[in-house]
Amino acid sequence: MLKIENLQAEIDGKAILKGLNIEVKAGEVHAIMGPNGAGKSTLASVIAGKEEYEVTGGNIELNGEDISELAPEERAHNGVFLSFQYPVEIPGVSVTNFIKTAINETRKAKGLEDMPAKDMLKMIREKSELLEIDRKFLGRSLNEGFSGGEKKRNEIFQMAMLEPKLAILDETDSGLDIDALRIVANGVNKLKSKDNAVIVITHYQRLLDYIVPDFVHVLHDGKIVKTGDASLALELEAKGYDWIKQELV
Amino acid sequence: MSKYTEEQLEEELKTQEYKYGFYTDIESDTFPVGLNEDVVRAISKKKNEPEWMTEWRLEAFRVWEQMEEPEWANVHYEKPKFQDIAYYSAPKQKPKLNSLDEVDPELLDTFKRLGISIDEQKKLANVAVDIVMDSVSVATTFKKTLGEKGIIFMPISEAIQEHPELVKKYLGTVVPTSDNFYAALNSAVFSDGSFCYIPKGVKCPMELSTYFRINEGGTGQFERTLVVADKGSYVSYLEGCTAPMRDENQLHAAVVELIAMDDAEIKYSTVQNWYPGNKEGKGGVYNFVTKRGLCENNAKISWTQVETGSAVTWKYPSCILKGNNSVGEFYSIAVTNNFQQADTGTKMIHLGKNTKSTIISKGISAGKSQNSYRGLVQINSRAENARNFSQCDSLLMGNECGAHTFPYIETKNKSAQIEHEATTSKIGEDQLFYCNQRGIDTEKAIALIVNGFSKEVLNKLPMEFAVEAQKLLEISLEGSVG
Known part of the structure; x- marks a missing residue:
């Protein structure tokens, strides 16, 4: 699904990713953990194609195709989805209107007609039930005045609607209380299939109690320095990151 | 008529941004x-006018001659040379039409290109269209249906002939000939426009609509509109404008007067899309408009405008709340791109008791444009318990444009309640990236954000107009973020 080789990226001349490798296959869940400033969110932004970051080396392949030169929307059309750590507000644009536009723009890029309204309605109904989303919520302006939990749930709702191949969840657990965390994690689990893949970026182990990863990677100073299974996350939780840093010396 | 050179032709073919840029x-x-x-x-x-009308025009001309062009607005432009303008232009064929078959086929073609299918509008939208083509009305529809209700809706030139008593009674009563430089000029030379009278207690059964076009090169267009809603009546009036591509500046100085008698309501909606000039700021229409309405007891006037066109806009649709319990509303979206300049807003003059006004202004600036809101809320000494709420929001795109807000509040009565809110925001990279990440390209993302920003005002427009206005916002901002 996703193959990243020797990825190097910088922002404003400052190198953040320094030769990162990762391979994610369909049906897998990968967790990327690491201390603050390791480059976790940068990795998410670079995969999604944020323009402020300059890729200075390496490549990003999605299903065998190099996507590193594609515009962010083209990557989205190819099935990349990023659940933002800080989702933006768009006043006056309802959740429904936003998701409708996103779906139809993606369909347009694929040469398809707009999704018929009744299909859209059916899908919205199904997915909002799946994520325990109140109908009223769908009429509100996108993220405007949303609580932390609502914002994250809205991100996962969009993910459910867009049915991406590769979903990257950037600190989706931050700002969530335990109930919201459970709902969001359950949503992600229900959306998982053998045909898609999920990358979970997180500081803490607690999200991984709900979304159990097949692989855990530790990102440090722009590189993956250690890879293991779910137990690695527990070990990190118990010991912190310092022992990994010391191991590297 | 100046020659249409090879260069001009090329220029026109190059600049295809302006969808409606063509001549008829x-x-x-x-x-x-x-x-x-x-x-x-x-x-x-x-125009075969009676003596009193000629005198009225002459008086206005004499006043105008003594006046100076105003300079207080936050706009900069080369002043029109008033002696270089032709003040009258009418299509030569001016038949009295009973059906569409009698309309010049080329004119019909123009309407088609503008997306105005009269037939379709008749059938689907329930809209009567009085089309003003180069100052003279050439087609009036639905006159009969309206006639049965006693509603008069016709070119003002015809109204002067057929209903002189009404025109004479109300013309210039809200905007006097001496009101301002452009109003005086308009009064002297206005070529045509619309007249509308709704009798007592009548609710106009359809939206009344006028489409304007400037067509002949070098002729300023001086529209005159007079809407009189008699006691207890209601009318919704739509005014939409498109103009052909021109390389020289065109002057447009319209006057609109609304009179809402006791318990009457007038809704006046405008979509303005005159040619804004090219990307270098060359050409474009100068739009200097005086719009004002008078409210008697319990009357209500709502102005809704979507201003996307013109190189220079100078326009303040206003309400004089003369009667007790009268209500004035102003909902505005003004978009400026490239080198456009807009100085627009409203005046709410509270004279009567318990009068209420609402102002919602949304300014969107892109490119190197300047967008100013200028509004006056005036509470007079006898206006007990007057209330006003104003909200002025500005949205900026890029770093080279400007948004300005000039709110004036004058109150001479302690019981007044006045609220003013203002915000300025910028379309951020983060918002665009968020949309991009969801598969929405930047152009579409801007349209989405702008439509969201403008929603409160778009919602005030009649349905068919709202759709057109949304499209216009998109077209106007094309290429505004690189």
Whole structure:
């Protein structure tokens, strides 16, 4: 699904990713953990194609195709989805209107007609039930005045609607209380299939109690320095990151 | 008529941003350039006007001659040379039409290109369209249906002939000839426009609509609109404008007067899309408009405008809340891109008791444009318990444009309650990236964000107009973020 080789990226001349490798296959869940400033969110932004970051080396392949030169929307059309750590507000644009536009723009890029309204309605109904989303919520302006939990749930709702191949969840657990965390994690689990893949970026182990990863990677100073299974996350939780840093010396 | 050179042709083909930029090749009957008393008399004569009308125009001309062009607005432009403008232009063929079959086929084609299918509008939208083509109305529809209700909706030139008592009674009562430089000029030379009268207690059963076009090169267009809603009546009036591509500046100085008698309501909606000039700021229409409405007891006037066109806009649709319990509303979206300049807003003059006004202004600036809101809320000494709420929001795109807000509040009565809110925001990279990440490209993302920003005002427009207005916002901002 996703193959990243020797990825190097910088922002404003400052190198953040320094030769990162990762391979994610369909049906897998990968967790990327690491201390603050390791480059976790940068990795998410670079995969999604944020323009402020300059890729200075390496490549990003999605299903065998190099996507590193594609515009962010083209990557989205190819099935990349990023659940933002800080989702933006768009006043006056309802959740429904936003998701409708996103779906139809993606369909347009694929040469398809707009999704018929009744299909859209059916899908919205199904997915909002799946994520325990109140109908009223769908009429509100996108993220405007949303609580932390609502914002994250809205991100996962969009993910459910867009049915991406590769979903990257950037600190989706931050700002969530335990109930919201459970709902969001359950949503992600229900959306998982053998045909898609999920990358979970997180500081803490607690999200991984709900979304159990097949692989855990530790990102440090722009590189993956250690890879293991779910137990690695527990070990990190118990010991912190310092022992990994010391191991590297 | 100046030549249409190879270069001009090329220029037109190049600049395709302006969708409605084309001429209609209809023979026109145009006066030589220049303005003096003889020209004013000639216009009046050409239109077969009664003596009182000629005198009215002459008086306005004499006032205008003594006046100076105003300079207080936050706009900069090369002033029109008023002696280089032709003050009258009418299509030569001016048949009295009973059906569409009698309309010049080329004119019909123009309407089609503008997306106005009269037939379709008749059938689907329930809209009666009085089309003003180069100052003279050439088609009036639905007159009969309206006639049965006693509603008068016709070109003002015809109204002067057929209903002189009404025109004489109300013309210039809300915007006097001496009101301002452009209003005086308009009063002297106005070529045509619309007249509408709704009798007592009648609710107009359809939206009344007028489409304007400037067509002949070098002729300023001076529209005059007068809407009178008699006691307890209701009317919703739509005004939409498109103009053909021109390389020289065109002057447009319209006057609109609304009169809402006791318990009457007038809703006046405008979509303005005159040619804004090219990307270098060359050409474009100068739009200097005076719009004002008078409310008697318990009357209500709502102005809704979507201003996307013109190189320079100077426009303040206002309400005089003369009657007790009268209500004035102003909902505005003004978009400026490239080198456009807009100085627009409203005046709410509270004279009566318990009068209420609401102002919602949304300014969107892109490119190197300047967008100013200018509004006056005036509470007079006898206006007990007057209330006003104003909200002025500005949205900026890029770093080279400007948004300005000039709110004036004058109150002479302690019981007044006035609220003013203002915000300025910028379309951020983060918002665009968020949309991009969801598969929405930047152009579409801007349209989405702008439509969201403008929603409160778009919602005030009649349905069919709202759709058109949304499209216009998108077209106007194309290429505004690189």
